Amino acid sequence: MSTHFHVSGTGVTGPLAGLSSNYKWWVLVTAIFGAFVSILDTTIVNTALPHIQRAFGSDLHVASYVTTAYTLAQGVIIAASGFLANRFGIKRMYLLSLALFTLGSVLCGIAWNINILILFRVLQGASGAALFPLSLSLIFGAFPEEQRGLANGIFGIPVLTAPALGPAIGGYLAEYVDWRWIFYVNVPIGIIGIVICWRMLHESELQPTLPFDLRGFLLIASGLGLLLFGLSNLAYDGWGSGLSVTGPVILALLLLLLFIPLELRTARPLLDVRLFQRRNFLVGNLISWVAVASLFGSTFLLPQYLQVLRGLSSYNAGLLLAPQGLAAMVG
Incomplete structure (x- = not known):
């Protein structure tokens, strides 16, 4: 939604043009950090839900909002990410999103009841909603047109494996450490990403008069x-x-x-719906929707089936889902 940024065939235009060739790789590393933790958190909670239920004495319906509240918040806020980045600067918004996401992870880890945990998950999801679309925009802005395929391929490896590996990581932490660490694990990753972004990235050209739909x-x-x-x-x-x-x-x-x-x-619409008149754009979006729905749906349902009906531990349930991550890397 409105995630269009000004790029050219040779990379970023304006004040960022002519940067050293190493700069684009630092952009790619920064983009991977933000996108990885944002996507990982959509599934890392799934295998830990039974532990969260027992800790707070809630049923599965209420506990499932720990997962769905995160997705809800992302779905609401992501629509404005493009405007905010163009208006206030993509580096500034990326830093703010990653910092608030990291703070939201800490708050989720210290939650004292299920309702507070759901509230903090809303904050976490809203904060991290812009990380994935801004990551793509950073990459497209830093890499010349002939290298964007390579950059997207490298970027796609951790991004595609994050939702599939989340249940295995979450299951191990919930089973052998503590379920709260499924949130704390984001903190060091987020801090590293913030430091790299702060020191290495340059701000994009602002559009202070851009109207908001x-x-x-x-x-x-x-x-x-x-x-x-x-x-x-x-x-x-x-x-x-x-x-x-x-x-x-x-x-x-x-x-x-x-x-x-x-x-x-x-x-100046938030989303140019005329784009869907283009056959390739429409088909590409439909294929992406089916792929994402299948992947994320299975990573929520299968852990519950394996633990509740088959009696597996959180870690073993997560391990059974790990091959999805390997398949995503190969694909």
Whole structure:
């Protein structure tokens, strides 16, 4: 959503042009740190959920919000990431996002009840929402056009393995250390990423007069948030629940339908929906959606099945999912 940044075929334009050839590799390293921890945290919690349930005496429905609250917050905030980076600077927003994400990880680790943990997960998800799209923009801005494929390939290895390796890492920490360390593990990674970003990256050209499509943001943020909320409750409450499933889903679809004609009439839209008229763009997005939904869906459901129904430990359940990470690296 609105994650367009000004790049050229030879890398960053304006004040960042002509930087040393080493600079682009430092950008790639920084991008990997931020994207890895953000994506890792979508799945590292899954194998630790039974431990969190026992620690706080909650049921699976409530405990599942530890995972879904993170995704909900990301879905709402990510729409504004492009505007914020263009308006205030991509380095500044990346640093702020990574710093707040790291702080949110610490707060999740010290949570004293399930409701506070869910609240801190919202903060963590909202803070880290911009990390992945900004990482891609940093890479596209630093690398010339002929090297972007190589950079994306290197970037994709840790990014694709993070959601699959998350259950194994989370299972080991929950089983043999403490479930709180599934959040603390982000802290050293985040600090290293912050230091590299602060010392090595250069700020992009600002656009202080860039207008913000507030109406479009409110529509898509509330629409995606309600849709994710309704679908996350479907397995527990069923379609018969108007307050937690049917109502939010219907309202979400109406808001998203309103979003399309609004963006078509807006001079500087949050999302240029005309892009979906391009066949390759549309097909590429559909394939990506199916791939991501399959990967993230399985990494949530399989740990619960293996632990609750098959009686495996958190670590063994996570190990059974580890081959997905190897397959993602090869693919």
